[in-house]
Amino acid sequence: xxxNNDPRTLAYVGKSVLRKDTSEKLTGTATYVSDMVLPGMLxxxxxxxxxxxxxxxxxxxxxxxxxxxxxxxxxxxxxDYRIGLYIVDKNILAKGEVRHYGExxxxxxxxxxxxxxxxxxxxxxxxxxxxxxxxxxxxxxxDAVLVHPDLGSYEFIEAAFTPVPKxxxxxxxxxxxxxxxxxxxxxxxxxxxxxxxxxxQHVPMETHVAIVRWGARDKVTIWSSAQSPFTVxxxxxxxxxxxxxNVRVIVPAVGGGFGGKAGIHLEPLVACLSKKxxxxxxxxxxxxxxxxxxxxxxxxxxxxIKTGVAEDGRIIAQKMxxxxxxxxxxxxxxxxxxxxxYSASGPYEIPNAWVDAYTVYTNKPYGTxxxxxxxxxxxxxxxxHMELVARTIxxxxxxxxxxxxxxxxxxxLTGEKITSHTGDVVACMEAVARSxxxxxxxxxxxxxxxxxxxxxxxxxxxxxKAPAMPSNTATAAVIKMNxxxxxxxxxGLTEIGQxxxxxxxxxxxxxxGFDIGKVHVMVDKDTESDPYDWQTVASKGLIMSGNxxxxxxxxxxxxxxxxxxxVLKACVEDLAHDGENVYVRHDTENCIPWRSIAIGYAYxxxxxxxxxxxxxxxxxxxxxxxxxKETGQGKPALDWTFGAHGIICEVDxxxxxxxxRKVASAFDVGKVVNPALLRGQIVGGMIQGLGTATCExxxxxxxxxxLNPSFTDNKIPTARDLPMEIETIxxxxxxxxxxxGARGVAxxxxxxxxxxxxxxxxxxxxxxxxxxxxxxxxxWRAMHDKHPIDNxxxxxxxxxxxxxxxxxxxxxxxxxxx
Amino acid sequence: MRINVTVNGxxxxxxxxxxxxxxxxxxxxxxxxxxKEGCGAGECGACTVFFNxxxxxxxxxxxxxxxxxxxxxxxGESSGGMLSRxxxxxxRHHAVQCGFCTAGMIMSARELIHHTPHPTVDQIKEGLEGNxxxxxxxxxxxEAVLDVTGGYTAKEELIHV
Ligand code: FES
Ligand code: FES
Numbered sequence: 006x007x008x009n010n011d012p013r014t015l016a017y018v019g020k021s022v023l024r025k026d027t028s029e030k031l032t033g034t035a036t037y038v039s040d041m042v043l044p045g046m047l048x049x050x051x052x053x054x055x056x057x058x059x060x061x062x063x064x065x066x067x068x069x070x071x072x073x074x075x076x077x078x079x080x081x082x083x084x085d086y087r088i089g090l091y092i093v094d095k096n097i098l099a100k101g102e103v104r105h106y107g108e109x110x111x112x113x114x115x116x117x118x119x120x121x122x123x124x125x126x127x128x129x130x131x132x133x134x135x136x137x138x139x140x141x142x143x144x145x146x147x148d149a150v151l152v153h154p155d156l157g158s159y160e161f162i163e164a165a166f167t168p169v170p171k172x173x174x175x176x177x178x179x180x181x182x183x184x185x186x187x188x189x190x191x192x193x194x195x196x197x198x199x200x201x202x203x204x205x206q207h208v209p210m211e212t213h214v215a216i217v218r219w220g221a222r223d224k225v226t227i228w229s230s231a232q233s234p235f236t237v238x239x240x241x242x243x244x245x246x247x248x249x250x251n252v253r254v255i256v257p258a259v260g261g262g263f264g265g266k267a268g269i270h271l272e273p274l275v276a277c278l279s280k281k282x283x284x285x286x287x288x289x290x291x292x293x294x295x296x297x298x299x300x301x302x303x304x305x306x307x308x309x310i311k312t313g314v315a316e317d318g319r320i321i322a323q324k325m326x327x328x329x330x331x332x333x334x335x336x337x338x339x340x341x342x343x344x345x346x347y348s349a350s351g352p353y354e355i356p357n358a359w360v361d362a363y364t365v366y367t368n369k370p371y372g373t374x375x376x377x378x379x380x381x382x383x384x385x386x387x388x389x390h391m392e393l394v395a396r397t398i399x400x401x402x403x404x405x406x407x408x409x410x411x412x413x414x415x416x417x418l419t420g421e422k423i424t425s426h427t428g429d430v431v432a433c434m435e436a437v438a439r440s441x442x443x444x445x446x447x448x449x450x451x452x453x454x455x456x457x458x459x460x461x462x463x464x465x466x467x468x469x470k471a472p473a474m475p476s477n478t479a480t481a482a483v484i485k486m487n488x489x490x491x492x493x494x495x496x497g498l499t500e501i502g503q504x505x506x507x508x509x510x511x512x513x514x515x516x517x518g519f520d521i522g523k524v525h526v527m528v529d530k531d532t533e534s535d536p537y538d539w540q541t542v543a544s545k546g547l548i549m550s551g552n553x554x555x556x557x558x559x560x561x562x563x564x565x566x567x568x569x570x571x572v573l574k575a576c577v578e579d580l581a582h583d584g585e586n587v588y589v590r591h592d593t594e595n596c597i598p599w600r601s602i603a604i605g606y607a608y609x610x611x612x613x614x615x616x617x618x619x620x621x622x623x624x625x626x627x628x629x630x631x632x633x634k635e636t637g638q639g640k641p642a643l644d645w646t647f648g649a650h651g652i653i654c655e656v657d658x659x660x661x662x663x664x665x666r667k668v669a670s671a672f673d674v675g676k677v678v679n680p681a682l683l684r685g686q687i688v689g690g691m692i693q694g695l696g697t698a699t700c701e702x703x704x705x706x707x708x709x710x711x712l713n714p715s716f717t718d719n720k721i722p723t724a725r726d727l728p729m730e731i732e733t734i735x736x737x738x739x740x741x742x743x744x745x746g747a748r749g750v751a752x753x754x755x756x757x758x759x760x761x762x763x764x765x766x767x768x769x770x771x772x773x774x775x776x777x778x779x780x781x782x783x784x785w786r787a788m789h790d791k792h793p794i795d796n797x798x799x800x801x802x803x804x805x806x807x808x809x810x811x812x813x814x815x816x817x818x819x820x821x822x823x
Numbered sequence: 824m825r826i827n828v829t830v831n832g833x834x835x836x837x838x839x840x841x842x843x844x845x846x847x848x849x850x851x852x853x854x855x856x857x858x859k860e861g862c863g864a865g866e867c868g869a870c871t872v873f874f875n876x877x878x879x880x881x882x883x884x885x886x887x888x889x890x891x892x893x894x895x896x897x898x899g900e901s902s903g904g905m906l907s908r909x910x911x912x913x914x915r916h917h918a919v920q921c922g923f924c925t926a927g928m929i930m931s932a933r934e935l936i937h938h939t940p941h942p943t944v945d946q947i948k949e950g951l952e953g954n955x956x957x958x959x960x961x962x963x964x965x966e967a968v969l970d971v972t973g974g975y976t977a978k979e980e981l982i983h984v
Pocket of ligand 1: 860867869871882883
């Protein structure tokens, strides 16, 4: 909204203002839903399926019901509600059949956790185990078992998604730009290969938790660790056919989300238990193991890319096929597919493009949103592929990228024109290249190689992402002035750790010209008292709520000036203000303190005027459109954020063991609002990206049992896994419609860490990696030209057996030059 | 079983079940919910507290084991409404995001500083290794610890190009 403000005129924007939520979080007094106990509260537990696919023959709950202290027992047969974000495909409790390991089959509410656990143990479920379909490539075969035989009858959002009845395809996103076959015909080189990655878990430190009280006359109150209270309310009311006003969703402090707490999860089940238990509040908190399999994960992806390149290294045509493993339910995976489909080339201009992106049902825990919304996964393929193409045609990988990267005037896959205000991906690339000394080794590095026998490699990867959201996504802010002239800001955006509360306080203080100490932003959220916000996802918080806050500030000032104009007997046009007073520009002593008009002004004779000052700002994404379902053309992106990572790593050429020595990350953030907060997002996201790159991933046996649902077997990075050196770099090409020029950057640091590492390893020891995560043994195998280990279905935890290699067409001999 | 335990300087006498963990005792019986559960299996460090002067994962200790013992938790870290130097440093360095790991992190950092008053970066990494943080990427936490132990040299948060 405000472009190119002179940084010297800004008091708060651009400064490392301290976080607004630390007094509570540092002292253990911040209240998370996991900490809450309500009077009369019951504790819930879930009976889970030990099978990936089975018919439920009989559920015997008689012993559980008879246990003292048990207040409610539910099975799938008791509940006639289906839920689903985009495709309504999931029963609250499995009905007739279980579709993944860990799926909820029955649930209990009891007066203590111990009793609830015991009751769940007393439930007997008789299953008829059936053959599951586990690999998403197998699920595409014509004779594949159907995970949802009734897909054709499900309700779904038709404007955006295309399920294919009588198949396992939950959605098929298409994009067609130019003439891809003509492009290939013209190309001097055509390079094709397939890349893949398994499912992973978000691992918020606070597992999912909800407390629900289903009161009399269907008045429902929900306390949840949800990222998006208004979406919980909408979907909840849709499922149970309740008016929105009946349901109140409260979100206090949240212990991390990363996308896994977007949408709706435990709330409907807990609500049904509360209703069954006569309206007592019921609490359900997932165990860490349940977090892995009862709750959703990130989808696995197989990505096939075929690129046609001209003699001079320009990409002429590219065909992209994405196969997303939804798991048993569509949840967010269909939208991940859609968003990845229209962004599938990464930050490159492709004149002739063809994308088919499929969401494929399998009998595994289902996929949902995860930081990056598909972009972490497919950038692995894009940026490994760009490396491969550059090497194949004998061009420096940096030069190849420079030649093809989006620049002002480029047309994106969906037909959007890039301008100088969109952001500069090449500047990010050059910055990280400089930072790591790309393309050569320093004398010190050469000496180190000699001394250690290890090889040092350097790699780069670029990235892009825009918020994936409905074209009319909206939010609002309400700013209320308190009697002392301070303000309290209400927004529906949740604080899940990302720091929006602080950044928005800075924006409000900046626009009002108030001391930041006088700006309070509410951390706890309540759909009954906060203005609507679509969701806390998509890196949209700063840009959209920031704009709403600026509009609310302007509204507040307008209202304040109207009152002051009467009191000061001056035209509104002649007024100005500072943090303390409203005054007349040419007669500054003629002034009135904000606190005197904050809740209404009283003239000396006692007459009142004005009233409480409240500013309201509503902001809606503008100029976006639905995408054409046949061609994928349209405008889906509010703002593109570009970035790059550069990595220096050191690899043992004998064993394949490696260490990350340096990561340099650069993003075009438009405008830095808070450097310390931004660094926290960049480093935190980058380390999460390193987890994905190096070690995280679901491992199943060939019956579909998840083998590693714990921190023992599914490692995440610890302090010891930090690279020796981290550099965080910013480029600032301001976003015209961003608050003070800022754009979102919460997800982006996680994207493209893996391919930067893969490219670095390749440059060190020539290991050609197509699969992530990159474990030491994968490097060793790649050095010895063996297939990467398939991480997600194995005969044994350590095994390397693909369920059906023939189903997956690999073309490792990639280059076909005429 | 009846136990006597001193928590943050306050003496408690309580009946607890033999199988109750120290973590649940603190959170549910004493209402000290600042200590968090991240895994319940001794893996993540969110439940770290001091037990007789040493840090433990309180999810792996039974409440009855704490009989006649002394426990310190995050609720005892600040005093008289003032944050400790360690807490202040965490604040200054943005070492907190969602805050769920913070209590355990501060306990482990305190123990580290206690036996290594001037730790190196590697010693800090080692000392905090048992505490998962999914948000921060640890760097700002390490800087906070360096800052209270005198080893911090100020640097720019970001490089602008
Ligand atoms: S909760 Fe105790 S170590 Fe994770
Ligand atoms: S701040 Fe969220 S887990 Fe550490």
